[in-house]
Amino acid sequence: MIKEILEYNRQFVERKSYEQFATDKYPNKRLAIVTCMDTRLIQLLPAALGLKNGDFKIIKNAGGTITNPFDSTVRSLLVAIYELGVNEVMIIGHTGCGVQGMDSAEMQHLMKERGIPDENITLMKHCGIDLDSWLHGFDDTEAAVAETVDLVRNHPLIPKDVSVKGYIMDSVTGELTPIK
16 A cells, blocks of 8 residues: 555645645634544644635644643644744544544454564553553543533643643534534
């Protein structure tokens, strides 16, 4: 697959297809969106929101949630706010998320099946990584989005003048439902 991608890329550059995407690093809408890495959202989310290349910063991870106030998602939000002028943040979960109901024990079992030795898993635990909580999903998408909104709104490094709102997107239609 990578070989095919590289060939396509070479042709893309030769045809100057990149010109239609020209913009700078500053989001035109001064908006950042934290959402899930789900493949269904790649084109659906911006299309359903009327956003195009250059309009917003998008920060994606598994589940579209923030589980630690000092993780890379928060770091990315701080860069977006302080360096790139973002003043509104949307946290967007979605229906049918693969992280909902994810089980840490099952993932560790799958790791072992793929050749990760028990010693490596044990090493993580000795390094202070609680794999059971780190690899655990959430049970309720609305509650997970609400927790992330609360974490961002009340983070000691996020200015109070930044608007933070939460939503759940229908993974089929793109409809947004606000979280109360």
